[in-house]
Amino acid sequence: xxxxxxxxxxxxxxxxxxxxxxxxxxxxxxxxxxxxxxxxxxxxxxxxxxxxxxxxxxxxxxxxxxxxxxxxxxxxxxxxxxxxxxxxxxxxxxxxxxxxxxxxxxxxxxxxxxxxxxxxxxxxxxxxxxxxxxxxxxxxxxxxxxxxxxxxxxxxxxxxxxxxxxxxxxxxxxxxxxxxxxxxxxxxxxxxxxxxxxxxxxxxxxxxxxxxxxxxxxxxxxxxxxxxxxxxxxxxxxxxxxxxxxxxxxxxxxxxxxxxxxxxxxxxxxxxxxxxxxxxxxxxxxxxxxxxxxxxxxxxxxxxxxxxxxxxxxxxxxxxxxxxxxxxxxxxxxxxxxxxxxxxxxxxxxxxxxxxxxxxxxxxxxxxxxxxxxxxxxxxx
Amino acid sequence: xxxxxxxxxxxxxxxxxxxxxxxxxxxxxxxxxxxxxxxxxxxxxxxxxxxxxxxxxxxxxxxxxxxxxxxxxxxxxxxxxxxxxxxxxxxxxxxxxxxxxxxxxxxxxxxxxxxxxxxxxxxxxxxxxxxxxxxxxxxxxxxxxxxxxxxxxxxxxxxxxxxxxxxxxxxxxxxxxxxxxxxxxxxxxxxxxxxxxxxxxxxxxxxxxxxxxxxxxxxxxxxxxxxxxxxxxxxxxxxxxxxxxxxxxxxxxxxxxxxxxxxxxxxxxxxxxxxxxxxxxxxxxxxxxxxxxxxxxxxxxxxxxxxxxxxxxxxxxxxxxxxxxxxxxxxxxxxxxxxxxxxxxxxxxxxxxxxxxxxxxxxxxxxxxxxxxxxxxxxxx
Numbered sequence: 001x002x003x004x005x006x007x008x009x010x011x012x013x014x015x016x017x018x019x020x021x022x023x024x025x026x027x028x029x030x031x032x033x034x035x036x037x038x039x040x041x042x043x044x045x046x047x048x049x050x051x052x053x054x055x056x057x058x059x060x061x062x063x064x065x066x067x068x069x070x071x072x073x074x075x076x077x078x079x080x081x082x083x084x085x086x087x088x089x090x091x092x093x094x095x096x097x098x099x100x101x102x103x104x105x106x107x108x109x110x111x112x113x114x115x116x117x118x119x120x121x122x123x124x125x126x127x128x129x130x131x132x133x134x135x136x137x138x139x140x141x142x143x144x145x146x147x148x149x150x151x152x153x154x155x156x157x158x159x160x161x162x163x164x165x166x167x168x169x170x171x172x173x174x175x176x177x178x179x180x181x182x183x184x185x186x187x188x189x190x191x192x193x194x195x196x197x198x199x200x201x202x203x204x205x206x207x208x209x210x211x212x213x214x215x216x217x218x219x220x221x222x223x224x225x226x227x228x229x230x231x232x233x234x235x236x237x238x239x240x241x242x243x244x245x246x247x248x249x250x251x252x253x254x255x256x257x258x259x260x261x262x263x264x265x266x267x268x269x270x271x272x273x274x275x276x277x278x279x280x281x282x283x284x285x286x287x288x289x290x291x292x293x294x295x296x297x298x299x300x301x302x303x304x305x306x307x308x309x310x311x312x313x314x315x316x317x318x319x320x321x322x323x324x325x326x327x328x329x330x331x332x333x334x335x336x337x338x339x340x341x342x343x344x345x346x347x348x349x350x351x352x353x354x355x356x357x358x359x360x361x362x363x364x365x366x367x368x369x370x371x372x373x374x375x376x377x378x379x380x381x
Numbered sequence: 382x383x384x385x386x387x388x389x390x391x392x393x394x395x396x397x398x399x400x401x402x403x404x405x406x407x408x409x410x411x412x413x414x415x416x417x418x419x420x421x422x423x424x425x426x427x428x429x430x431x432x433x434x435x436x437x438x439x440x441x442x443x444x445x446x447x448x449x450x451x452x453x454x455x456x457x458x459x460x461x462x463x464x465x466x467x468x469x470x471x472x473x474x475x476x477x478x479x480x481x482x483x484x485x486x487x488x489x490x491x492x493x494x495x496x497x498x499x500x501x502x503x504x505x506x507x508x509x510x511x512x513x514x515x516x517x518x519x520x521x522x523x524x525x526x527x528x529x530x531x532x533x534x535x536x537x538x539x540x541x542x543x544x545x546x547x548x549x550x551x552x553x554x555x556x557x558x559x560x561x562x563x564x565x566x567x568x569x570x571x572x573x574x575x576x577x578x579x580x581x582x583x584x585x586x587x588x589x590x591x592x593x594x595x596x597x598x599x600x601x602x603x604x605x606x607x608x609x610x611x612x613x614x615x616x617x618x619x620x621x622x623x624x625x626x627x628x629x630x631x632x633x634x635x636x637x638x639x640x641x642x643x644x645x646x647x648x649x650x651x652x653x654x655x656x657x658x659x660x661x662x663x664x665x666x667x668x669x670x671x672x673x674x675x676x677x678x679x680x681x682x683x684x685x686x687x688x689x690x691x692x693x694x695x696x697x698x699x700x701x702x703x704x705x706x707x708x709x710x711x712x713x714x715x716x717x718x719x720x721x722x723x724x725x726x727x728x729x730x731x732x733x734x735x736x737x738x739x740x741x742x743x744x745x746x747x748x749x750x751x752x753x754x755x756x757x758x759x760x761x762x
Contacts, residue, residue, distance in 0.1 A: 007388035008524055009431040014532025021531060022560065022596050050390040054530075061593055141391055147435075148402060149395025177403070203586075209439065213403050 007052060016040040021057070027065035029092045029284075030057055030073030038087050047084050049141045051077030056085055059144075059205040066201070072096060072285050075205045077145030079138070079272050079280050093277075093284055097342040106278035106288050109345035112247070112254040118354040121244025125361045126295045127333065130240035131253045131350065133290040134233035134281045136272040137264060142282045143232060144206040148213060151230050155214040158229045161263040162218045169256055171220035173229075176212035192217055194231050205282070207232055224249075225256050233281050233290075235260075244295065246357075250350050278342060288342030293350040295357050296322055300332025301367035302360055307377060311363075314380045315356035316340055336360070352381060388433060397421035402438070410665075411438055411456030414474045428467050430524050432460030437468055440527060440588035455479060455666050458588045460528030462521070462653050462661050476658075476665055480723040489659035489669050492726035493641055495634040501735040504627025508679045508742045510714065513623035514636045514731065516671040517616035517662045519653040520645060525663045526615060527589040531596060534613050538597040540650055541612045544643045545601045552639055554603035556612075559595035573606055577614050588663070590615055607632075608639050616662050616671075627676065629738075633731050659723060669723025674731045676738050677703055681713025682748035683741055688758060692744070695761045696737035697721055717741065733762060 011019055020039050023031040034057065042053045060073025074092065076082055082089055090102045121129070136142060137157065140150045159173050174183055187193035196211045197203055219226040228236040237260070239253035261271055272280035278288040302308055303319075312319060320335040321328040329335075336357055338349040363373045392400055401420050404412040415438065423434045440458045457475060459465060465472055473485045504512070519525060520540060523533045542556050557566055570576035579594045580586055602609040611619040622636035645651060653661035659669040683689055684700075693700060701716040702709040710716075717738055719730040744754045 007431050008528055008530045008533075009429065010524060011530035011532055014530065014536070018532035018535060019530055021593060048390070050388045058592065062591065141389060145389055147389045147392035147395065147400055149392055149399035150389075152399060153395070210402060 007050065011054075012044060016043065019043065021061045023061070023064075025064050026060070026073070028060050028063070028071040028073030029095050030060035030088070031064075032095065033091045034088060042085055042087060045084055047078050047080040049078045049080070049145065051081055051084075051141070051145050053085060053088070055145065056081060056088065059201065062204040063200050071201060072283055074284065075144045075282050076142055076280070076284070078141040079136070081142075082277060082280065082284075089284060093287065093342070096285055097288070098340070100343050102276075104343065105275050106342055107345040107348075108273070108278055108289070109347040110254045110257060111347065112251040114347040115247060115250055115350055115354065117358075118247035118250065118350070119245050121246060121295065121354070121357055122361050123243040125298045125364060126244030126357065127298065128240065128242050128296045129244060129246040129249045130238065130295070131246075131249055131291065131293040132236060132238040133253075133257070133292070133346075134279070134286055135235040135237060135257075135261075135290070136280050136282070137234045137269050138272050139269050140234065143230065143234070144282060148210055151210070151214040154234050155216065155229050157264065157267060157269060158227070158235060159216075159218070160267075161260050162227060164263060165220075165256075165259060168222060168252070169220050169225060169259065171218055171225070173216055173218040175214075175216040177215070187217060190219075190223055192219060192223075192226055194228055197232070202232060225252055227260075232283070233286070244357075246293070246295065246350065246354050250293070254346070286341055288340075289344070289346045289349055290341060291346050291349055292337045292341075293353045294320075294335050294337030295353070296333055297336055297357060297361065298331075298333050299336075299360060299364050302364045302373075303329070303332060303334060305363075305367065305373070307373075311360070311377060312336075314378050315359070316352050316381045317356045388431065392435075393425065397424065400424065407456070409454040409456030410475045410478050411471070413478065415471060419470055423468055423470060426467055428461050428463040430461045430463070430528065432464055432467075432524070432528050434468060434471070436460055436528065437464060437471065454584060455664055457665065458527045458663050459525055459661070459665070461524045462519070464525075465658060465661065472665060476668065476723070479666055480669070481721070483724050485657075487724065488656050489723055490726040490729075491654070491659060491670070492728040493637045494728065495630070495637045497728040498630060498633055498731055498735070500739075501630035501633065501731070502628050504629060504676065504735070504738055505742050506626040508745060509627030509738065510677040510679065511623065511625050512627060512629045512632045512674075512676050513621065514629075514632055514672065514674040515619060515621040516636075516640070516673070516727075517660070517667055518618040518620060518640075518671070519661050519663070520617045520650050521653050522650050523617065525617070526613065527663060531593055534593070534597040537617050538599065538612050540645065541601070541610070541618060542599075544645050545610060548603070548639065548642065551605055552603050552608055552635075552642070554601055554608070556599055556601040558599040560598070570600060573602075575600055575602055575606070575609055577611055580615075585615060588615075608635055615664070616667070629674070629676065629731065629735050633674070637727075667722055669721075670725070670727045670730060671722060672727050672730055673718050673722075674734045675701075675716050675718030676734070677714055678717055678738060678742065679712075679714050680717075680741060680745050683745045683754075684710065684713060684715060686744075686748065686754070688754070692741070692758060693717075695759050696740070697733050697762045698737045 016036055020036050046052045055077050056074045094100055137154055140154050197208050215230045224241050226238040239249045264270055279290045281290050316339050317336050318339040322333050322335055338353050363376055366373050401417045427433045437457045477483055520537055523537050580590050598613045607624050609621040622632045660671045662671050697720050698717050699720040703711055703714050703716055719734050744757050747754050
């Protein structure tokens with residue numbers, strides 16, 4: 001977490017060598033990129049809100065690495081972080097997002113009609129479908145850095161925007177700090193409730209400060225559209241339902257997001273976005289679309305096939321356990337989602353999931369019949 | 382931990398009401414003292430090193446950690462010597478509540494002359510299993526663990542190693558840096574009960590103690606394993622003298638000698654001390670002497686006596702389990718130590734432990750023989 005020391009006025013009395021973190025045991029994107037030269041160049045800079053280089057990197061210094069995933073090791077505190085500290089963040093973004101260059105432009109496409117198919121994934125295999133993203137609200141600093149006043153203002157604006165929705169989006173807001181036991185149990189049973197972060201990746205980045213002040217969950221009456229307020233980002237927006245109709249999930253996602261954005265814009269607090277990085281979020285790994293579109297799908301045979309990883313790589317997909325990131329699969333059921341976030345649009349990414357999962361289910365069916373899948377192995381997308 | 386938000390420059394745009402923390406579920410000294418009006422008066426201030434009010438109170442024990450089931454936590458920490466001055470409006474009442482009515486005008490007495498201790502060399506080792514005295518010290522010219530930069534922390538380590546290397550005779554010893562300890566060294570230090578590990582308690586973590594771990598942290602001990610110094614854990618230095626059995630006098634002798642001969646002053650860096658607060662430490666609970674002198678003592682009968690708590694209180698002692706703070710007693714063996722830190726000298730506090738434990742052991746022996754202890758109950762010290 002960015003701590004008091006990150007604004008310690010005496011640290012500039014010490015030389016770069018004396019202040020440079022020991023990253024010898026570290027394996028994250030920040031540690032691979034940050035040199036003494038970059039540190040020396042950036043260490044006395046700050047964004048207009050006062051976010052410093054040490055704020056950006058503290059979480060990566062404190063968490064040398066994760067056994068399963070290459071973590072990013074840095075977070076933004078505001079929109080300007082990505083500009084003021086571009087010498088550090090551009091190479092990290094390039095490493096993390098497949099060579100994305102500082103001059104590249106990111107395409108946003110939230111027109112669900114551009115998605116082909118996606119309404120017919122076999123529900124005997126595809127148990128549920130889900131699309132999530134994050135959004136940051138202009139004019140406020142981000143969760144690692146925001147003050148209590150800012151966080152409460154984000155909550156207030158969000159609640160206004162969400163409670164004005166109607167039709168399929170009519171719903172209710174549940175603030176964490178005044179939730180009844182009954183409400184809490186229901187939200188847990190619905191798999192909606194988020195709890196105080198315990199992962200040091202998150203706590204060291206400052207997400208848990210002042211918990212549970214100004215945090216809450218909003219969902220529609222149908223329980224198919226859900227918004228988390230002030231967790232890892234200002235907003236996390238989730239559309240989900242049982243079965244394989246990803247098209248419907250994506251439609252609801254796009255429509256809901258655009259309705260919400262229109263309301264925020266009216267209050268002069270649109271979403272943070274620019275044509276290079278797309279949607280600006282706290283973690284550089286979520287830049288671009290911030291989108292993870294995925295299914296829970298039964299692939300007991302395909303997942304034990306030697307080519308499984310290769311197929312996923314070629315389809316630009318990734319697997320997780322059904323508890324989400326950091327978990328293992330149970331009973332041959334996997335969470336399969338898009339691997340990319342930046343450099344392709346929302347429609348592009350959901351299309352990859354729809355087409356890729358369709359193919360994998362076909363492969364699973366072949367393997368069930370004892371047939372080979374060699375002829376179906378796709379080319380690299 | 383004081384985070385990036387504690388120096389967030391946008392927060393001053395919000396009113397004091399908007400920024401004031403929700404302390405409605407909190408039970409710690411800070412929460413009892415901090416009013417909205419006080420928050421308003423102090424929120425724009427900072428110490429010369431840049432430590433702010435939000436730094437003081439954010440530390441988990443405060444806003445982020447509502448309270449502890451067993452002990453009334455303090456809920457705030459200092460980032461430097463000046464914190465106690467700049468934020469005296471908050472800290473003086475906290476100190477008063479915590480240290481038995483200690484007033485802003487009171488003077489604290491320091492006495493590290495072991496010759497002034499009467500007795501203490503004859504506690505019955507059939508009951509008193511071990512004796513230990515610990516304190517903390519802060520090195521002038523550096524910020525404290527919640528706020529220090531890596532450069533400062535490393536400088537404290539360097540100075541400490543030099544100062545400790547000058548100790549001779551039975552105090553001669555060796556420094557083990559946490560970051561390059563061998564497995565064998567680590568195992569030995571664990572077996573000796575010397576090794577401290579990365580803090581896991583949220584009270585400590587949220588205060589910023591875990592930052593950059595294990596950089597510039599280490600353990601020094603003498604060859605005979607009776608004098609031990611922790612570098613850069615919760616305070617710049619924690620100094621411990623300990624041995625098996627009941628010879629508290631010898632433990633205290635060694636403690637005083639070791640403390641007064643480590644030559645920080647000669648290197649231009651004395652310990653932080655003033656005549657009002659005594660030794661300045663990170664947590665306000667450790668001001669004054671910072672001293673906890675205690676024994677592990679077998680009191681299976683006494684501890685079940687209805688008057689046990691009352692006797693401890695009158696003797697100005699406290700009990701803990703043998704794992705230290707936050708643990709329970711095992712097999713009738715208790716950790717008994719002085720309850721006070723500020724307003725009494727080191728000699729006075731150790732005298733209370735020596736005299737009090739002697740009395741408790743007498744009571745235990747009486748109870749073993751089935752005799753009453755009513756005539757032994759002491760007056761309030």
